[in-house]
Amino acid sequence: MNTINQTLKQYYGYTSFRPGQQGIIEAIMSGRDVMGIMPTGGGKSLCYQIPAVEMDGLTLVISPLISLMKDQVDGLLSMGIRAGFLTSQLSLDQQNEIIRQAIRSEIDLLYVSPERLENDYFLSRLSQMNINLIAVDEAHCISQWGHDFRPSYQAIPKVRAYCSTYPPFAAFTATATQKVREDIAEKLELDDPYAFTASFDRPNLTFSIVHPKKKQQKLLDLLKDKESSVIYCNTRKNVERVHAFLKKKGYGVGYYHAGLTPEERTRYQEDFLYDKTPIIVATNAFGMGIDKSNVRRVIHYNMPLDMESYYQEAGRAGRDGAPAEAVLFYSSQDIITNNLLIEQGNHPHAKKNLNTIISYCKTGQCLRKIILDYFDETPQFETCDNCSNCNGETELVDVTKACQKILSCIYRMNQQYGMGLVTDVLRGKDNARIRAQGFDDLSTYGIMKESADQEIKDIIALMVSEQFLHVGGDQYPILKFTEKSVDLLHARSQLLMTRHQKAERTNTKQAAV
Ligand code: ADP
Numbered sequence: 001m002n003t004i005n006q007t008l009k010q011y012y013g014y015t016s017f018r019p020g021q022q023g024i025i026e027a028i029m030s031g032r033d034v035m036g037i038m039p040t041g042g043g044k045s046l047c048y049q050i051p052a053v054e055m056d057g058l059t060l061v062i063s064p065l066i067s068l069m070k071d072q073v074d075g076l077l078s079m080g081i082r083a084g085f086l087t088s089q090l091s092l093d094q095q096n097e098i099i100r101q102a103i104r105s106e107i108d109l110l111y112v113s114p115e116r117l118e119n120d121y122f123l124s125r126l127s128q129m130n131i132n133l134i135a136v137d138e139a140h141c142i143s144q145w146g147h148d149f150r151p152s153y154q155a156i157p158k159v160r161a162y163c164s165t166y167p168p169f170a171a172f173t174a175t176a177t178q179k180v181r182e183d184i185a186e187k188l189e190l191d192d193p194y195a196f197t198a199s200f201d202r203p204n205l206t207f208s209i210v211h212p213k214k215k216q217q218k219l220l221d222l223l224k225d226k227e228s229s230v231i232y233c234n235t236r237k238n239v240e241r242v243h244a245f246l247k248k249k250g251y252g253v254g255y256y257h258a259g260l261t262p263e264e265r266t267r268y269q270e271d272f273l274y275d276k277t278p279i280i281v282a283t284n285a286f287g288m289g290i291d292k293s294n295v296r297r298v299i300h301y302n303m304p305l306d307m308e309s310y311y312q313e314a315g316r317a318g319r320d321g322a323p324a325e326a327v328l329f330y331s332s333q334d335i336i337t338n339n340l341l342i343e344q345g346n347h348p349h350a351k352k353n354l355n356t357i358i359s360y361c362k363t364g365q366c367l368r369k370i371i372l373d374y375f376d377e378t379p380q381f382e383t384c385d386n387c388s389n390c391n392g393e394t395e396l397v398d399v400t401k402a403c404q405k406i407l408s409c410i411y412r413m414n415q416q417y418g419m420g421l422v423t424d425v426l427r428g429k430d431n432a433r434i435r436a437q438g439f440d441d442l443s444t445y446g447i448m449k450e451s452a453d454q455e456i457k458d459i460i461a462l463m464v465s466e467q468f469l470h471v472g473g474d475q476y477p478i479l480k481f482t483e484k485s486v487d488l489l490h491a492r493s494q495l496l497m498t499r500h501q502k503a504e505r506t507n508t509k510q511a512a513v
Contacts, residue, residue, distance in 0.1 A: 004029075007050050011079045018043045020196040024170070025050050027194035028133060034170040035139075035185060038198040040312050041293075041319035044172040045072070048135035052108045053081055057130035057165070061111045062156060063137045064148075067266065069111040076109065085111035086122070103128045114141075114152035117159050126162040134160060136188065139171035143183040148309075157189050169193075174312055178376055200311070200375045204318045206325040207367040208388035209360070213454065215301060215329050216245055222327060223251065227296035228278045232313055234302035234334070236283060242301060243281040256282035287313060293320035299327045303334035303361060305342070306353035307374050310360075330361045332454070332461030336419055339464055339471040358465040364498045366390050399459050399497045400488065402448065403468065406460060407481070407489045409444035410469070415480045422479060423456045462497050463488075 004025055008014050017025075021043055024036050028051040038044050052059035063069055069085040076083040084098045084107045102110045103125065110129075116122050134156075136142075142153035160166055171184055171193075185193060212218035219242070223229060233239045236257040243255040254268035254277040272280040273292050280286065284304075298317040304310040310328070318324025335358060342350045360370055367387035372379040383390040409426050410417075424431065425439045428446025439445060448456055460479065463469040468488050471477045487493040 004050055004054060007053055008046070011053065011081055012046065018198075020198050021047055024194070024196050028168060028170050029055060031168055033168045033190040033193040035181070035190060035193045035195040036170065036172045037181065037196065038172070038174060039200045039202060040174045040315035041202075042174070042198050044137070044174075047172065048133060048170050049076065049081065049109065051133060051170075052135075055132045056105070057132035058102050058105055058107065059109045059133040059135060060126075060129075060131055060159075060167075061109055061135045061137060062114055062117070063111050064114065064141055064150060064153075066113055067262075067269070069113070073109075073111055081109070082107045083109040083111070086116055087113065099125055105130055114150060114155060117155040118152065123159070123162045126159070127164045129163070131163045131165050131167045133167050134163075134169050136169060136171045138173060139184050139188070140173040140175035140180050142187045143175075143180045145177075145180050145183050154187070157187065174315070175308055177308065177374075200377055201368065201372060201379070202315060202318065203386070204321055204323050205314070206323065206386050207314070207328075207371070208325065208391075208393070209328050209330065209367065210388070211331065211361075211458070212329060215331070216242075218329065219246070219299065219301070220249065222297065222299060223279065225296075226251070226278060228272075228275065228292070228294055229280075229297040229299060230287065230295055230313075230316060231279065231281045231299045231301050232286075232304070233281060233283060234304075234337070238302065239281050239283055246279065246281065251279055252277040253279040253281060256280055256286040258283065258285040284309060284313065287316055292316070294322075295319065296322075296324050297327065298325075299329065301329050303328065303330040303338060304357060305338055305350065307356045307360060307371070308353075310357060311371060311375075328361065332419070332457035335461035335465055336471055336477050340473070340477045343471060355465060362462065362465070362498045364389055364394050364396050394498045396496050397499055398494065399462070400491060400494045402451070402456070402459050403463055403488050403495050404491065405444065405447050406456065406463065407468075407485055409442070409447070410479050411481070411489075412442045412444055413439065416478060418473070418477050418479060419457055419460050422460070423453055426456055427451070427453060459495075459497065462495065466495060468493075468495065 008017065020038065024034055024047040027034050028048065036044055036047050048059060048061065066087045069087060073083045073085045084101060086095055086098050101107050136156060141148050141150040142156065143149065169188055169190055171188055171190065173184065210218060231242060233242055236259050239255050239257050243253055246253045254271050256265055256268050268280065271277045295317045298314050300310065314326035317326050338354055342354055356374065360367065363370055366383045367389055368384040369379050388394065405426065410422055413422065413425065425434060425442065425445055426448040428449050434440055460469065464471055467482050468484050470480045470482045472480050488495060
């Protein structure tokens with residue numbers, strides 16, 4: 001047995017490497033720059049920890065979240081690996097002691113935040129340390145193309161010039177689009193890096209899209225087994241609402257968002273990690289680097305803004321390799337809200353990203369295939385038999401006629417109103433606002449009486465995501481025509497909608513029990 005295998009066995013208790021790990025470790029130890037791209041839970045940490053143990057000197061690990069450094073270092077110490085971390089939460093004496101240990105090579109790994117690299121004192125001490133490797137965790141944070149851009153990551157490339165040893169860089173990320181990959185290599189100035197991209201397929205995860213009539217009821221159905229679950233919501237307010245709802249229903253549940261105090265966040269996070277409360281409701285502030293292996297389910301209560309963050313969050317389920325599920329709830333309201341958010345924001349790539357995730361929600365194709373295609377991987381299958389589409393829970397329906405009715409109504413309402421009022425007029429509702437504006441005199445008043453509100457809203461959302469309608473307005477989302485609208489109005493285009501048929505039926509059945 002060679003020595004890295006021995007180290008794997010001795011410290012981690014594992015008998016074999018996962019695909020890619022050995023190649024990365026050997027490349028690092030030969031002094032090459034490395035780029036490791038693996039999905040969340042793929043086993044990135046060990047790729048730099050083993051070289052750190054094997055090689056003389058100190059490995060500097062740049063990690064974005066202070067709260068997790070302590071966990072990582074505690075984990076290493078408990079395995080018998082000498083490691084330390086530097087954060088501003090430590091006293092000056094403690095910080096000086098860690099720096100002394102690093103200089104004397106009494107530790108093998110030193111975890112620091114990217115912000116620490118903007119500290120002149122720290123930089124000046126680097127030359128006294130025998131640094132053998134700089135490992136950059138969550139390396140996509142350096143790229144503005146990614147979804148987690150962190151300005152402080154820009155301080156990383158120049159760090160190696162401060163080291164007397166000119167160590168290699170090992171960059172790790174779970175973000176895999178070609179563009180971000182190239183950007184990481186360029187920004188970090190990697191020199192002919194050894195690159196390994198693991199498959200992003202997570203066969204043990206069942207992906208499903210549901211379009212519940214009542215999200216709260218669906219949530220209760222899913223959580224019946226009381227297994228460890230993460231529920232992601234789009235806003236702090238929704239987090240608190242869903243948390244309060246589940247608490248009232250008697251669930252052991254915590255919550256997490258950036259508006260809590262650091263103490264509260266730590267408490268809720270630890271209660272979840274140690275299974276005191278098996279469920280956590282959170283914004284996307286929760287989870288980067290969370291290593292809880294027995295999460296059985298990740299639920300997105302609201303539609304996320306892009307595919308990459310979705311997959312990274314969903315990937316927190318089933319890290320132990322046992323069956324787990326990733327369920328995405330979406331509603332027409334989410335599509336409208338997200339479109340408006342992006343309209344008001346100034347991120348140039350956001351619209352395209354949003355459309356990708358919307359297509360994912362609406363597709364009738366294999367969900368796993370769509371995900372892998374997105375990550376530039378060629379799947380070896382047409383159907384995975386382990387997602388809600390392959391399991392036959394959807395059907396396609398032609399909604400062109402309904403679109404024509406909706407468009408004529410919006411046109412007659414002078415393109416100045418949102419989804420709610422347009423739907424009310426189409427349904428022929430009788431209320432003061434409608435009467436005051438004279439909408440009850442329009443020829444489109446009540447022409448969709450037979451359809452459910454939800455059905456109309458779904459079609460409107462679909463038209464928005466297919467750019468047959470545009471969401472404008474400063475404060476309230478207003479539906480307006482696009483250059484494509486007229487084609488649909490005159491049936492020169494056709495629009496098909498995926499209906500999440502079986503999921504809804506099961507839902508009703510369960511609700512009735
Ligand atoms: P990542 O940082 O890529 O999200 P981690 O490094 O936290 O993933 O690894 C995820 C889990 O997989 C951890 O519990 C880790 O101990 C385990 N793991 C990593 N490599 C192996 C291996 N070769 N054999 C078995 N388990 C492994």
